[in-house]
Amino acid sequence: MLLTIERMDGVVVATPRYDVDAAVAPAIREELAASLGSEAAGVVLNLSGTRYVDSAGLDMIFRLGERLAQGRSGLVVVIPERSQLERLAAIVALPQAVSVAGTVEEAVRELADQLAPSAPGAGEGDGQAPGGASDDVVNSSS
Amino acid sequence: MDTEQFPTERSREPRAFRAPASASSEHLGRVQSITDATLGYMSLEEMLSELLERIRAGLGADTAAILLLDEDRDVLLARAARGLEEEVRQGVQVPLARGFAGRVAAERRPIVIEDLDHADVVNPILRQRGIRSMLGVPVQVEGRVIGVMHIGTLHTRDFDADDIALLQLAADRAAVGIDNAHLTEQRGVTETLQRTLLPEALPQLPGIALSAKYLPAGTAVRIGGDWYDVFSLPSGKVALVIGDVVGRGVVAATVMAEIRTSLRAFLLEGHPLVQAVTLLNDLVVTMGRNRGATLAVLELDLEREELQLVNAGHLPPLLLRPDGEARLLEDPASMPIGMRLGVRYEAHRHPFPTGGVLMLYTDGLVERRGESIEEGLERLRSAALLATDRDDSPLADRVYRAMVHTDALEDDLALLAVESLALGDVLEATFPARPAVVAGMRHALGRWLAGVGADEEALFDITLSTSEAATNAIEHAYGLREASFTLRCVHDAGRVEITVSDQGRWRSARPPGGGRGLEIMRRLMGSVDVDRSSHGTEVRMTRQLKDDP
Numbered sequence: 303m304l305l306t307i308e309r310m311d312g313v314v315v316a317t318p319r320y321d322v323d324a325a326v327a328p329a330i331r332e333e334l335a336a337s338l339g340s341e342a343a344g345v346v347l348n349l350s351g352t353r354y355v356d357s358a359g360l361d362m363i364f365r366l367g368e369r370l371a372q373g374r375s376g377l378v379v380v381i382p383e384r385s386q387l388e389r390l391a392a393i394v395a396l397p398q399a400v401s402v403a404g405t406v407e408e409a410v411r412e413l414a415d416q417l418a419p420s421a422p423g424a425g426e427g428d429g430q431a432p433g434g435a436s437d438d439v440v441n442s443s444s
Numbered sequence: 445m446d447t448e449q450f451p452t453e454r455s456r457e458p459r460a461f462r463a464p465a466s467a468s469s470e471h472l473g474r475v476q477s478i479t480d481a482t483l484g485y486m487s488l489e490e491m492l493s494e495l496l497e498r499i500r501a502g503l504g505a506d507t508a509a510i511l512l513l514d515e516d517r518d519v520l521l522a523r524a525a526r527g528l529e530e531e532v533r534q535g536v537q538v539p540l541a542r543g544f545a546g547r548v549a550a551e552r553r554p555i556v557i558e559d560l561d562h563a564d565v566v567n568p569i570l571r572q573r574g575i576r577s578m579l580g581v582p583v584q585v586e587g588r589v590i591g592v593m594h595i596g597t598l599h600t601r602d603f604d605a606d607d608i609a610l611l612q613l614a615a616d617r618a619a620v621g622i623d624n625a626h627l628t629e630q631r632g633v634t635e636t637l638q639r640t641l642l643p644e645a646l647p648q649l650p651g652i653a654l655s656a657k658y659l660p661a662g663t664a665v666r667i668g669g670d671w672y673d674v675f676s677l678p679s680g681k682v683a684l685v686i687g688d689v690v691g692r693g694v695v696a697a698t699v700m701a702e703i704r705t706s707l708r709a710f711l712l713e714g715h716p717l718v719q720a721v722t723l724l725n726d727l728v729v730t731m732g733r734n735r736g737a738t739l740a741v742l743e744l745d746l747e748r749e750e751l752q753l754v755n756a757g758h759l760p761p762l763l764l765r766p767d768g769e770a771r772l773l774e775d776p777a778s779m780p781i782g783m784r785l786g787v788r789y790e791a792h793r794h795p796f797p798t799g800g801v802l803m804l805y806t807d808g809l810v811e812r813r814g815e816s817i818e819e820g821l822e823r824l825r826s827a828a829l830l831a832t833d834r835d836d837s838p839l840a841d842r843v844y845r846a847m848v849h850t851d852a853l854e855d856d857l858a859l860l861a862v863e864s865l866a867l868g869d870v871l872e873a874t875f876p877a878r879p880a881v882v883a884g885m886r887h888a889l890g891r892w893l894a895g896v897g898a899d900e901e902a903l904f905d906i907t908l909s910t911s912e913a914a915t916n917a918i919e920h921a922y923g924l925r926e927a928s929f930t931l932r933c934v935h936d937a938g939r940v941e942i943t944v945s946d947q948g949r950w951r952s953a954r955p956p957g958g959g960r961g962l963e964i965m966r967r968l969m970g971s972v973d974v975d976r977s978s979h980g981t982e983v984r985m986t987r988q989l990k991d992d993p
Contacts, residue, residue, distance in 0.1 A: 303714035304678065319714055320679045321886070324915045325879035354886060354904075356911050357961035386904035393967045394960055 304330050307337045310346075310410050314338060317348040322359030331362050344413040345370060348380045348406050349387055360394055367400035376416045377401065378409040471606065474502035478614045488625040492524035492618060496593075499614040500526050503607055505595035507575060510583065510618055511538060511545050512591040520545050520592055528596070531569050538566045545592040548580040552589055554608045555580050558600060570596065577601040579608065583615045585623045593618060637694065641701050646674055649682060650873035650888040650931075651746055653863040655838030659808070660692070660856050668856030669696030669737070670806045671704050677743065678714050680883030684862060686758065686804035687739030692856055699735045703728060703781070707741070717743055717754045721781065721789045725756070728782035736782040740804060744796060746864060747890045751796040754789050756781050759807060759821075762828060766799030770825045800864045801839070803828055808857030809847055823847060839863060867892045871933040875914070877921035877946065882914050885931060896935040898989055905968035906940060906987050912961040913944035913983040920948025920981055938989045947980040 304326050306317040316334055320326060338345065347363065349355065355363070367377045378401040381387045391397060401416070403409035477498045483491050496508040507527035511520035522536040541550035543566030548555050557563045557578040560570060570578070573596075580594035593615040646654040660668035669689030677683050685707060689700045706727055710720035721741060728737070738758040744751050753761065753773055757780035760772040775792040796802065803824070810820030827846035831839060839861040848857070871892040875881045886907050893903045914929060921927030929946040965972045969985040 319716075321883055323879075323882055323911060324918075325882055326678060354908055354911065356908060356915060357964055358915065360960060386901065389901075390904075390908070390964070393964065 303333075305333045305337070310406075311414060312343045313346055313410050313413050314343065315346040315348055315406060315410070317350075318352050320352075321354040321356075322349070322352060322362070323354060323356040324358035327358045327362040330359075331366065334366070344376045344378070344417055346378050346380060346403075346406060346409040346413060348409070350380050350382050350406065352387065355387060355390065357394075360390075360396065363396065364399055374417075376413050378403050378413050378416075380404070380406050380409045471610075474498075474610060475613060477502060478610070478617055483617065483621070488621055489524070491621045493526070495614055495618055495621075496524055496526040499593075499611060500595060503595055503610060504597075505579075506598045507573070507596040508594070510591060510593045510615075511536075512583075512622065513540070513549060513589060520549060523591070528569060528573065531567065534569070536567050536569065542566055544570075544578060545580055545594060548582055548592045548594070549589050552582050552584070554582075554612065556603050556608075558602060574598055577603070579603040579611055581608065581612045581615045583619045583622070585619050590619060590622060634694065637697060641671075641697050647676065648874070649676070649884065650871060651865055651867055651891055652682070652744070653839070653865055655840035655861045657840040657844045657857065657859040659858075668692045669700045669735075670808065670856040670858035671700050672804060672858050672860040673704055673708060674860070675708065675712070676881060676884040677711060678880070678883060679743075680885075680887040682744040682746070682884070683711050684742040684744060684802070684804060684860065685739060686761075686806065686858060686860055687737055688758065688806045688856070688858070689737040690735050696735065699733050699737070702731070702733070703737055703739070707739075711741075716791075717741055717752055718789050718791050721754050721756060722787070725781040725787050725789070726785055729785050733782065736780040738780045742802070742804070744862070745887075746796075747887050747894070749795060749797050749864070751794050751802070752791045753794060754778075754791050756787075756789060759805065759810065759817075762803040762805075762821075762824060763794065763796070764801040764803070764828055764832060766797055768829065770829055772821060772825075796864060798864050798866050801828070801832055802862040802864075803843065804860040804862075806856065806858045808855035809844070809859050811855065867895050869896065869935045872931070874928050874930045877918045877927040877929055877948070879915065879918055882911055882918070885914055886911055889931070889933065892933055893940070896940065896989070897938075898940070902940075902987060902989050906942065906985075909965040909968050909972075909985055909987075910942050910944060912965050913942070913985070916961060916983065917944055917946035917948065917981065920946050940987050940989060942985045942987075943982060945980060945982040 304319055306319060308315045314337060316337065318330060322330060334345065345366070347366070363379060370377045379396070381391055381402050381404070383404045391402060396402065401412060403412055478495065483495060486494060492510055496510065500506070500508040507525065509525035509528050509531055510523050512523045514521055518540040520538040520540065522531040525531045538545045540546050543564060544555065544557060546566065560575055560578065565571060575596035576598060577600050578594055578596045580592050582589045583591035583593055593611060595611060646656060654674055656672055658670070658672070669692055671685070671687055673683070673685040675683050685704070687700070687703065689696045689703065703724065707720060707724050710723050715723065738756060740753060740755045740758040740761055742751050742753050742761065753775060755775055755777050757777055760774040762770060762772055764770050773794055776790070778789045779787045805824070810824050811817065812820060824847060827843050831842035831846055840859050843861060844859055871888070873888065875885055889907050889910055890903060893906060898906065910931065914931065917929035921929070927946070927948060929944060932943040934941045962972070965985060969987050971986045973984045975982040975984070
């Protein structure tokens with residue numbers, strides 16, 4: 303119950319309800335693993351409503367990214383631009399290890415591009431699509 | 445020697461002169477052997493065994509036994525025996541109203557069987573042992589049959605009225621002992637229940653003062669169906685619960701314990717208020733306890749100075765604002781829980797400013813005979829306003845004293861008072877070394893930082909760094925019992941100094957957060973000093989706040 307799970311375009315969008323810290327990071331990892339099941343389409347970890355992510359939470363995200371990259375899947379973390387979390391992510395070099403997007407829509411699209419074999423490569427952490435276009439992605443998915 | 449013979453002669457003399465009195469003296473001796481006070485000092489087992497032996501010897505019987513009624517199954521169970529010990533070992537059971545003992549219990553009167561061959565007897569041991577005649581009397585407590593005492597002889601015997609009276613006396617003596625033992629056992633159970641069911645000590649949370657009063661109704665069984673609960677949520681907010689299970693006594697208390705624990709579990713799992721109460725309602729209904737409960741659940745967000753309330757048919761919480769206004773939080777109330785499935789509950793938001801006081805209570809506090817509930821609530825309002833002006837004892841005590849005059853409560857009573865305190869330039873708090881407390885610590889710290897003028901960036905940096913230091917301290921405490929860590933925050937001239945100290949051992953082998961924790965602290969704070977000693981670890985961090993524009 304620490305995550306809200308939604309599915310968009312075959313992608314799992316997981317939104318933590320609370321801060322991602324040492325107290326809940328292990329449980330969040332388990333909840334996420336349980337919601338993924340055998341389908342490994344890709345995961346969007348939506349931190350747009352999250353206030354704090356501590357070092358244990360960051361660790362969990364780094365490892366999740368590694369694991370999903372190994373099995374033909376991917377992880378995109380949503381961190382709003384110019385947020386405190388974006389500053390923190392830069393300090394620990396998160397965007398160098400895991401894809402980061404500014405909105406859920408961008409993240410879903412980026413994941414779709416990543417997983418499509420012939421798609422033009424979406425660079426790490428460069429999801430800069432205009433807001434209008436990303437709204438369409440969400441609307442068409444529902 | 446004259447002196448030696450004297451006593452013998454005296455004891456013999458009355459016999460010679462008054463023959464009838466000797467029978468009566470013998471009878472008196474037997475009566476005394478049964479009413480003997482020392483029986484009262486024995487354990488129940490010893491007492492029953494001793495009593496049976498004395499009655500057997502006193503009445504010249506070959507066997508004596510006592511069977512006790514198992515009220516749930518309507519059978520008599522052999523509890524103690526003399527001359528018939530195997531009856532107890534084999535766990536003989538006699539159904540009520542059947543056989544010899546069953547009839548004595550059902551008919552509540554002495555029964556004599558002169559010849560066992562011509563009687564309906566359930567217990568096979570009696571025949572096997574060659575018992576011929578039997579006398580049985582009911583064992584009663586306050587007119588209620590709790591068992592049967594019987595004696596048997598190997599030869600045919602006609603029991604007379606004196607025999608019956610003496611056996612009845614023994615049965616009455618046994619009844620007192622059994623009843624006392626039951627009461628003692630019940631008291632033990634009740635005391636254990638009470639210890640387990642009563643609320644734990646209130647948590648220490650920085651920035652709020654909690655006080656509570658809990659009084660079960662009556663004097664005998666000191667447990668009831670009212671409860672309150674306070675705990676930190678995974679969000680770092682504080683959950684407050686007040687509730688009242690219909691009825692009182694042990695059953696109400698056990699249902700209360702189920703509800704209290706289930707609600708706590710749902711909330712600690714991370715369910716939002718409305719969802720947690722809905723799950724609780726469905727659980728209580730499906731468990732079929734047939735007991736409703738009213739309850740109010742609140743979620744305090746001290747940082748935002750607001751609260752969320754879900755009220756399931758409970759009396760409205762009272763909010764005293766810092767300006768002295770007292771207001772009942774009367775949202776449209778939902779149905780009590782446990783009535784039917786599918787009830788919709790709603791959460792309502794209310795401001796809870798610093799300096800505010802919240803009173804959660806059960807009807808035992810405000811209801812008085814011959815008074816309307818409105819009058820009771822009005823009394824609470826004035827009592828609460830008066831009580832907040834003084835500070836000689838915990839607030840809940842003061843409100844209780846102002847409200848309740850009578851000694852014997854007609855109903856259970858629970859009262860929880862929550863005061864939101866202003867935080868000064870220094871914030872100091874001790875937390876149990878558990879990961880779950882860190883979210884609550886961030887809330888308290890966030891509130892303090894906002895108070896000393898930290899902007900959004902400083903608030904984030906200081907709070908996250910302190911969080912890392914606290915997680916560190918909790919890791920140090922690993923394996924220690926009842927460990928805690930202390931947070932001290934000082935604001936002085938635009939500079940914030942945070943100290944997190946613990947008593948645990950420094951575990952250098954495994955840096956927390958993969959070593960990232962310390963790096964984060966160093967990058968976000970102005971200075972970070974870690975002092976490791978054999979007594980524990982102290983992390984001191986400073987950060988300059990931006991000047992006000």
